[in-house]
Amino acid sequence: MSNPARHARHDQMFPILEPRDIERLRRFGRSVTYPAGTPIARTGNLSPGIVVFLSGKADVHQMTALGQRQLIVTYRAGQFAGELAQLSDRPSLVDVDVVEDSEALVLSPDRLRDVLVQEAALGERIMRALILRRTNLLEMSAGGPIIIGRSEAADVVRLQVFLRRNVQPHRMLDPERDPDAAGLISRFNVDVHHLPIVLCPNGKILRNPGENELARCLGLLRRVDETKVYDLAIVGSGPAGLAAAVYAASEGLSTIVLDCRAFGGQAGGSARIENYLGFPTGISGLALMARAYNQAQKFGVEMAIPDEVHRLEQNTDSTFSLDVGDGERLRASSVVIASGARYRRLNLANICQFEDSSVHYWASPIEARLCEGQEVALVGAGNSAGQAAVYLAGLVGKVSLIVRGASLAASMSSYLIERIKAQPNIEVVLRTEVTRLEGGETLTGVSWRNRETGEEAIRPIRHLFLFVGADPHTEWLAGCGVELDQKGFIRTGIGEDCHALETSLPGVFAIGDVRAGSVKRVASAVGEGAQVVAAIHDFLARKRAEPAIL
Numbered sequence: 001m002s003n004p005a006r007h008a009r010h011d012q013m014f015p016i017l018e019p020r021d022i023e024r025l026r027r028f029g030r031s032v033t034y035p036a037g038t039p040i041a042r043t044g045n046l047s048p049g050i051v052v053f054l055s056g057k058a059d060v061h062q063m064t065a066l067g068q069r070q071l072i073v074t075y076r077a078g079q080f081a082g083e084l085a086q087l088s089d090r091p092s093l094v095d096v097d098v099v100e101d102s103e104a105l106v107l108s109p110d111r112l113r114d115v116l117v118q119e120a121a122l123g124e125r126i127m128r129a130l131i132l133r134r135t136n137l138l139e140m141s142a143g144g145p146i147i148i149g150r151s152e153a154a155d156v157v158r159l160q161v162f163l164r165r166n167v168q169p170h171r172m173l174d175p176e177r178d179p180d181a182a183g184l185i186s187r188f189n190v191d192v193h194h195l196p197i198v199l200c201p202n203g204k205i206l207r208n209p210g211e212n213e214l215a216r217c218l219g220l221l222r223r224v225d226e227t228k229v230y231d232l233a234i235v236g237s238g239p240a241g242l243a244a245a246v247y248a249a250s251e252g253l254s255t256i257v258l259d260c261r262a263f264g265g266q267a268g269g270s271a272r273i274e275n276y277l278g279f280p281t282g283i284s285g286l287a288l289m290a291r292a293y294n295q296a297q298k299f300g301v302e303m304a305i306p307d308e309v310h311r312l313e314q315n316t317d318s319t320f321s322l323d324v325g326d327g328e329r330l331r332a333s334s335v336v337i338a339s340g341a342r343y344r345r346l347n348l349a350n351i352c353q354f355e356d357s358s359v360h361y362w363a364s365p366i367e368a369r370l371c372e373g374q375e376v377a378l379v380g381a382g383n384s385a386g387q388a389a390v391y392l393a394g395l396v397g398k399v400s401l402i403v404r405g406a407s408l409a410a411s412m413s414s415y416l417i418e419r420i421k422a423q424p425n426i427e428v429v430l431r432t433e434v435t436r437l438e439g440g441e442t443l444t445g446v447s448w449r450n451r452e453t454g455e456e457a458i459r460p461i462r463h464l465f466l467f468v469g470a471d472p473h474t475e476w477l478a479g480c481g482v483e484l485d486q487k488g489f490i491r492t493g494i495g496e497d498c499h500a501l502e503t504s505l506p507g508v509f510a511i512g513d514v515r516a517g518s519v520k521r522v523a524s525a526v527g528e529g530a531q532v533v534a535a536i537h538d539f540l541a542r543k544r545a546e547p548a549i550l
Helices: 004-013 019-028 109-118 120-140 154-165 179-187 211-218 239-250 285-298 365-370 383-393 414-422 522-545
Strands: 030-034 039-041 050-053 057-063 069-076 095-100 102-107 146-148 171-173 197-199 205-207 232-235 255-258 302-304 311-314 320-323 329-332 335-337 341-343 375-379 398-402 426-429 432-439 443-450 456-459 464-466 470-472 508-510
Touching (some): 019 109, 069 095, 102 109, 146 179, 154 365, 383 414, 508 522
Parallel strands (some): 232 255, 335 508
Antiparallel strands (some): 030 102, 039 095, 057 069, 320 329, 432 443
């Protein structure tokens, strides 16, 4: 029997535009004639944008691990080629080849963004199609890089998490389980001791790359324009940073967002958020943040991820400079600090050797797959810990929830406490702390002790999840004039004429978890992100009104 939902999704993913829709698009595009056999896009290379076919047809292929081409879809008159990569002028994830002489309209990325803003109804259909196509590529593991290495290896997990958090399709091949991996290792003459390797779509081979190196190879990260002065630079792309980016760019401010790892911040690692307004059935943190990320790009926000800011300073012309990776420096007239916080570690001597492979600071499908059916331990008593425990309980054999306090009520929402009580495979261990980790390359055991009785237990646990809070990510602000409190959070609103979100350095604002006194909730962070833009407009208006100093 046919599946109506599947057909509806297919029609939304590959819509056929009406003649009147195409007429509306003509002012945004340029007419092109493509003879049969013309390659419009190649995996790993930049494409011209989205291509609206007026006649003829074109095939879309993905490349398999062994270099074979697999047909995804054929576009005909009234349909358009492209997905989210073309919204931000990133390399194509698929091959697009003309198979019949075709007439088409080509919309460059900047003109595509104009369509999304100026033609609301038509733009909504196009945007939905672009998002669904990326979702389809993710589900198919089509396009993107190929990671070859043992699935349990720390660096393989690290690379997978980075790509997943940045919503990038990829494939993982384990040489111990996948014959294709063995064939590729032999073809490229790679010693198994040098794994993991990454095969980039552009043909380059990377040996255990860092996130920045991988992002540059994939075309996700490019050199910043050091000649440009942005109206606003935002450091951090969690809920606060993305909200500020959306509101600033939609109101005409040239905006760039920088983040050292991935968009979404801590919220992006949340398995499920159920108390965010407007989502009565809940939504994963990554899905919520991906919507915000796409929304920011729709309004033209530039994304520099992963690009870590190492230093902030004020220039003699009252602009600000931010030093980022590889010796690059960008300038902006105002700065929003939304750098959030770094996850806290337990004070255990050997914890570093197990991170990524066995000790985890979020619970995504990648980590859940590693410990499927096993017993795991999870430390924490806040909402993030509760959400992760409930998520993991549906996939693992048992969750031991380790809590230092006497109850969960002081720090966790009641709905999560009730849900935890209803899960038969979650054991809440109160008044307890982890004391020792055992193992060599991977974790083999976790010991914990009751803080009142001193009684100690050891369990054969191979995966430990930590949700024990976070410290402000502000060490990079040393010496720039931004005042911090005793705990390292940024003080705001401390001057007589200072805006409530402005720091001690005029023109620099702080929002979200990094700000002293902020409410550590997604909704609050989004609210501050919206609120700060009005203050930035006011600051920039006053700055432009100041007489020039000769």
